Amino acid sequence: MKLLMTFKYLLIFLLLFMMPVCDMVAASSAKTKEKETKEVTKQKEQLEKQNEAINNYNKGLQNFKDGLKDEAISNYSMAIELNPALSEAYYFRGYVYAVMGRDDEAIADFTKAIEQAIETKPEYMDVYARRGNVYYNKKEYDLAILDFNKALEIDPTNKETYLNRGYAYNNSKQFDLGIADFNKVLELDPTSNMAYLGLGKIYANKRDYKTAVDNYSKAIELDPTAAKAYKFRGGAYDNQSEYDKAISDYSKAIELDPKDGGSYFSRAMVYYLQEDFKKAWDDANKAQGLGEEIDQEVLDEFRNSAGM
Numbered sequence: 104m105k106l107l108m109t110f111k112y113l114l115i116f117l118l119l120f121m122m123p124v125c126d127m128v129a130a131s132s133a134k135t136k137e138k139e140t141k142e143v144t145k146q147k148e149q150l151e152k153q154n155e156a157i158n159n160y161n162k163g164l165q166n167f168k169d170g171l172k173d174e175a176i177s178n179y180s181m182a183i184e185l186n187p188a189l190s191e192a193y194y195f196r197g198y199v200y201a202v203m204g205r206d207d208e209a210i211a212d213f214t215k216a217i218e219q220a221i222e223t224k225p226e227y228m229d230v231y232a233r234r235g236n237v238y239y240n241k242k243e244y245d246l247a248i249l250d251f252n253k254a255l256e257i258d259p260t261n262k263e264t265y266l267n268r269g270y271a272y273n274n275s276k277q278f279d280l281g282i283a284d285f286n287k288v289l290e291l292d293p294t295s296n297m298a299y300l301g302l303g304k305i306y307a308n309k310r311d312y313k314t315a316v317d318n319y320s321k322a323i324e325l326d327p328t329a330a331k332a333y334k335f336r337g338g339a340y341d342n343q344s345e346y347d348k349a350i351s352d353y354s355k356a357i358e359l360d361p362k363d364g365g366s367y368f369s370r371a372m373v374y375y376l377q378e379d380f381k382k383a384w385d386d387a388n389k390a391q392g393l394g395e396e397i398d399q400e401v402l403d404e405f406r407n408s409a410g411m
Contacts, residue, residue: 156186163192167199175199190219194227201237209237228257232264239267244275262291269301278305296325300332307339315339330359334366341373349373364395375405384409 163178179196182189197212213234221227235250251268255261269284282305288298303318319336322329337352353370356363371386387405391397 152185156182156189156192159185160189160192160195163195163199167195172199172203188219190216190221191227193219194221194230198233201233201240204240206237206241210234213237222257229254229261231257232261232267235264235271236267239271242274244271247271248275260291262288262295265291266295266297266301269298270304273301273305273308276308278309281305294325296322296329296332299325300329300335303332303335303339307335307342310342312339312342316343328359330356330363330366333359334363334369337366337369341369346373346377362393364390364393367393368395368397371405375408380405380408380410384411 159178159182163175163182166172166178167175176196176199179192179199182192183196186192193212193216197209197216200206200209200212213230216227216230217234222230231250232254235247235254238244238247238250248268248271251264251271254264255268258264265284265287269281269288272278272281272284282302285298285301285305288295288301292298299318299322303315303322306312306318307315316336316339319332319339322332323336326332333352334356337349337356340346340349340352350370350373353366353373356366357370360366367386368390371383371390374380374383374386384405387397387402391402
């Protein structure tokens with residue numbers, strides 16, 4: 104009887120002790136489920152954001168294809184807001200900014216894409232070249248060359264990058280390096296009239312006008328519709344005092360590109376040297392009408408010489 108009573112008290116004690124423990128386990132289990140639910144919800148929201156970012160990115164691609172640049176910018180911006188790790192959105196927004204001439208914003212976006220290592224993806228490995236082109240447009244040739252160097256490390260057979268670096272070398276007066284790049288382009292593509300045009304510009308800057316004429320002539324052979332080649336060859340003839348050939352080339356350039364005020368003014372200068380003042384004034388007046396910036400004193404001299 105005494106043993107039975109002891110067992111009874113022990114059972115009551117265990118029941119009283121286990122009740123709060125069970126409550127604690129139940130509470131802990133509820134908290135774990137709540138945490139798991141929150142985590143699942145968070146993951147679901149993140150997935151929805153990523154999907155919405157992709158949708159906006161795709162809309163941006165379509166809007167740019169349709170010529171709706173501002174709308175494309177808005178789409179890419181929303182995609183970036185939803186998923187800041189979407190490097191493709193930075194790349195394409197940078198590309199659109201570049202097309203729109205918004206150079207600083209383009210550089211910022213290309214830089215952000217590079218920070219996210221977008222160049223490791225084969226279809227975007229031209230990102231350095233694209234940023235280099237923007238630096239070139241800003242006349243920041245040293246920075247452009249650095250980007251073209253990096254681009255060529257990634258893709259050493261890209262003739263367009265060699266071509267652009269060649270022009271950057273020319274504009275920064277690194278003529279021998281520019282010549283090497285244009286020759287590399289011709290090694291990769293012997294039909295590149297732009298490479299011959301670049302060589303012509305470099306030799307003209309070096310005052311080797313005969314070699315400049317030879318290269319401009321090769322550019323014209325490859326593309327007889329290249330107005331700039333005629334214009335630049337006209338300048339090389341002009342510097343050799345071959346005025347009739349210069350006028351002929353300037354006239355052909357005008358025929359091919361009648362809105363280029365520079366060709367009109369260059370021809371005006373040759374007419375003036377030949378003392379054909381009426382034609383000189385007509386061309387100078389036409390050039391100014393097309394937006395060519397001409398010093399007022401020069402215009403007055405042309406006008407007065409023509410007796411106007």
